[in-house]
Each structure stands twice: as structure tokens, then as C-alpha cells.
Amino acid sequence: MSIMYRYIFNITFILFTLSFLFVSCEDLYYEDISKITDNKALMVEIVLTGGITSEMEYQEITLTKPILLNEHSIDSISGAAVNLKIGNNNYEFIEEISHPNINNLHKRKGTYVSRNQIKGIPGAVHTLAINYSGKTYTASEIMEEVDPFDFNSIDLPSKSGGGGYDTLGVLVNPLLNQIIFNFGATESCIYNWIAVDTIFGYDKSESSLYYFKVVDQQGLLSEMYSERISYLGIRMSYKITVKKSSMSQQYENYLIAVLKETYWNNNLFSTMSANVPTNLSTGGLGYFYASDIYTQTISARALIHLIDLNE
């Protein structure tokens, strides 16, 4: 019996000792994607990006193919027929590589540009039709009218910095510690700040700010979904243009969902994963937006004077 005891004890001791070699609290390894997901489940054929604004310009959209998990390059969709209907008017979009009115050196495949400069109409239905590979995909959007603003009516950021630069600081959201401008916005919208040096025209600084309408119990806009932006560095010689773009409720839902799935999705607990919404018909993804734009321009000197008055 004692031999059996010793035998069992030795085996146990060896296994016990060897097992320490494999101990790990957390480990990372790589597994074949095909074991986890089914590529055949991806039924999407095209992805649309872009939209139309109320500014007279060459409007453009981009068509790409979806990417499988094990793919890295993005394939553009070339050879589609794209038309936009605004009210009773039809506008043709031409792929940039064969566009007669655009002479860029870097013409892009898969980017479709209106034949002429056109603009959207606030309040009107804008319907995009894409014919590709024997199928027609459509997307419709009503352009919401944007409310104007002026620099006196917004809560300007505080100023910091010195020397040749003044930096427009930003307010900190007391709830989430997110850095935001506080415009006191009354509707969902997008602000684009574009600062251009009037002396050195190539020196440009740009920021975007999203304002999403989340109504709290007092009927006020909540800032919890405002987007973080970088500081806007300006010189006194800068001219600052602020564009305010309207967004429909559906477009707002799309943008919030996209941010939740990407930029805001920074930990295990961020959100309940799901597809972002689309306004493209079956088989398509992405969003065709229609934004009314209101533009205001101010010199850096005047803006800083306004901030000084506020402080």
C-alpha cells in the first residue's frame, strides 16, 4: 500500500508543479476570424456616405463596399448611376474620374459629384437613387431648416494662451468631464469652426462640434452627447468662419449611433452593440443627409474682443 501512496503522491506532485508553468491571470491570443463569424451573413452590397447641403456647390457622395473582418482595403464602387431628385427637379451625379467640370489631379473612384453646382432646398424632400449591378437603391431625406445664430448670442469659450497666439479654450461639461463649447443650442446641429490665416492662407485650423438634442426634464438640451473637440489655435490675423448645419431626427440618430459604435466606444461597457441606422433601401448601409447651412464669419480680433467683453 505504501508503494501505491508514494506513486500517487509523486504523480500528483509532478502535475501540480508542472501546472505552475501554465498559470496566467489574463492571456491574449489570436484566433481565426472564420471560427467566430460567418462572412455569408454579411448581406450588404453598398455603403453610402455623403449628402447635400443648401450651399451652392458641387455636391458629392461616396459609394464603397462593406469590409469583411479579415479584409483591410476599402473597395470603391465604380460605374454606378446616381441621380438626385429635389421636388420635381432631377440632378445627375457623375463619377469624379470622368467628371467633365472637375479637373483635380487626384480624381477619385467611387466618388460621385453633381454635374453642376447645385444646392438643396430647406423643407423639400431630397431623394437619391443609385443604380448599381442591376439593383436600385434609394434614400430620402427632408432638409430641416437651420436656425441662424450670431456671435453675440452664443456663450463664447474662455480665452487662454499668449504671445502670438490666443487659444480659444473650452468649457468642461460638469457631468461627464467632456470638453465642449457651450453654444446654448436650441436644436440638434453641427458647428464647424474654420479658422484661416488671412496673411498665410495655407495656415488653417478646423474643428467640428456636434450638438444632439437630448431633452431633459426641464425641456433643456442636455450636453451629455456633445462631442469632444480639440482646441482651436488662432492668431490675430485669422478669420473665423462658423458654419451651422441642420440635421434631421433620423440623421441625428445615425450620428449618435455611429459615435457610440466608434469614437465613444472606448471600454467594455460603453454601449449595447447594434447596427447603426440607415436611410438607404434594403441591401444598402450608410446615410444620405440633407443639411441646411447658416454661415457667419468674424475676425479673430473681433471674436477675442467679444470674449473680453464677456469675461
Add this chain to the structure above:
Amino acid sequence: MRLGINSILHDYTPDQSNYIESIISSMSAIESGAYISNEIEFINILDVEYGIRFSMFQNTGSAKWYSYDENYLPVKLNVENKGVWNSYNNIEPRVIVSINKSKINSYRIAFTRASQFVQILSNNSYSYTALETWMPASPNIKPLISNNFLSSYFWDKKDVSFSLTAYYRLINNQIDYVDHAKLTDNPYIDGEIRSGEANAYGFELNFNKKSGKTSGNVSYAFSRVLYTIKGATSKDMYRAPYDIPHDIKIQIVHEFSKKIKASAFWTFTSGRPATFPIGYQTGFPHTGDLVSTGWQSQIPIYSERNSGQFPNYHRLDLAIIFDPPSKKKTKHNLTIGIYNLYAKRNPMGYDFNNRIDNKVAVFHFFRVIPNFSYSFKFN
């Protein structure tokens, strides 16, 4: 006849975090119950146990909660100061009929109803997450009520036993998050929850060898749980996050001598449902600035909620138990074991942003854990 009462005081303090101030109100509640049950026997073979339980859940004390409109937008902040400001009462009947109870072949059928006043919610991308939030019943969240139907067959001899149980469970007021719900730091979290039904069904087999040098237990369970919740995601009916169809457990204990025993435990469960991306789309206009800050322009494409599945989970644990006969004053016991002997990597989650060629990063905890325990007690 048996009867009894119980009462529990709950104190919920959600949204505790080191880096931000809590923005979600804490809440207190009292859960109480009183029951009475009786058992009667008819003609020696029929045994009926019946009873009723009255349960009550009361939200009490100071709290803030939001009312929501039909679109789940917050419309009013309600401030409660003291006393009971919301209450749920439920009656829970139960009937259990046993045939040939205490004999070799016996049968049982049962109907029970149970209320659950605190529900758990989790996100859908990980097999385990610390973010399993307990949601107490409140004006916005009704208690979960489960109607359970059960039928069993037992075969029980001195050394061995066998049982087969089939069940069906209809659960009302099952809750789940809507798509893209903001899971943390969200004072409007009640507005991001929808409720509906859950249907659970399945059967369980159990074989038990109770005596002899080698004893053990083998069990198999087949179970399904499906949610039917309108508005939570693109489809009304989908797999519950804990829908795990197959569960096998085998435990064997062999007694080499009165001093030494060896135990082996093997478990196998189907992988837990999860929502995995199947591809990506690019896009998102107005983002020139965000892209330069490191924002990723790849937007995941998913199939339906919980349509993905983690790999099956299995592991083998071994242990040797040294159990010498007790001496006059003390009794000693030493167990040396190895958890997950064959070092199976059971994934806890996938990092889809970390991909190399055709492979995706997988993280998991604890491949092999050697363990030992020593105990002694005074006689």
C-alpha cells in the same frame, strides 16, 4: 402545515465611480413576503403539496426618478422624500403533485408562480462583464413574474438514482436594453429599457451513483431561453444572453483507500450568445477633425442581437484528497488540485479592433490554476 414571513431592506447606490460625480439617484426598497403551505396524502400513492405566497415590494425613502412619454423621452423629474411612494403586490400560488413519493419509481408535476423584484441586465458583447446591473422594480420597471410548469420522473435505488425533469417557464416583464443604450453614467437609463416576455423550456437528466469505491454524478441539461421584447432591437424575438442549450457535468470520486481519494470534474456548456461584428462599413461625414484625433472610421456591421456565439466552454479539474483517519483530538485534510488540467483557453471576449491578417485578439482568464487546501478541526 408551514407558514412564514420574511422581509428584506434593499439599498441601491448605482453609478458609483471614482472619476465622476454620481448622476443617478440612489434608491431604497422593502421586499416582504408571507406564505402558507400544506401537504396532504391520498390513498398512499398521491401526495399533494399546495400553498400560496403573498409578496410585496415597496420603493421607499428619498429618491429621484424620471417619468417617460410614449417615445421613452424623459418628461418629468419626480422627487420623493420619504415613505412608500410605489408598491407592487403579487400572489404566488404553488401546487406540487407527487405520485409514489418515497418509492423506487416516482413522478411529480408542479405549477409554481414566482415574482422577482430585482432584475439583472448585461451588455451583449462579452461572456462575462462586471457591468451586470441589478435593476430594482420601480414605477418604470415592473417586477418579473414567472409561471413555471414542471414534470419529473425519479428512479431511486439504494446505490443509484436517475431523474428526468422537463419544464416550461413563461416569464412576464422581462427587461432588456435597447440598441445603443448608454450603459454607464446615464440618468435616463430607464428610458433605454424595454420589457416583454421570456420563454424558457428544456429538460434535465441526472444519474447518480451514491456508494461504492467509485461514486459520481452525470447530468445533462438542454435548455433554451428566448426573449420576445418589442422595440429593443431589430427583431422582436431573439436569444436571451443566457440561452445556453447544452450543459454537461460529470463528477467521479474514486476512493483508493480510506486515506486517499481522487476526484475528477468535467464540465461542458454551449457558448454563450453574443453580438459580434461580421464586417465593417466606412463613412461618417463632417468628421475631418475627428479623424485626425484618432477616431476610427470603421463602423461595425452586426447580424442580429445575440446571434453570434462564443466557443463551447469545457474544462477538466482534478484533485487528490488526503484524508487520514482522525486521531484523538484532531482531524486533518489535504487537497491538492488542478483547475482546467488541459489548459483549455475559454474566451471571455474578443477585441475586434485588434486584428492581424485573418485573426482576431481573444482574451481570457486563468488557463491552469494549481490549488491546494489544508484543513484541520478539533474533535
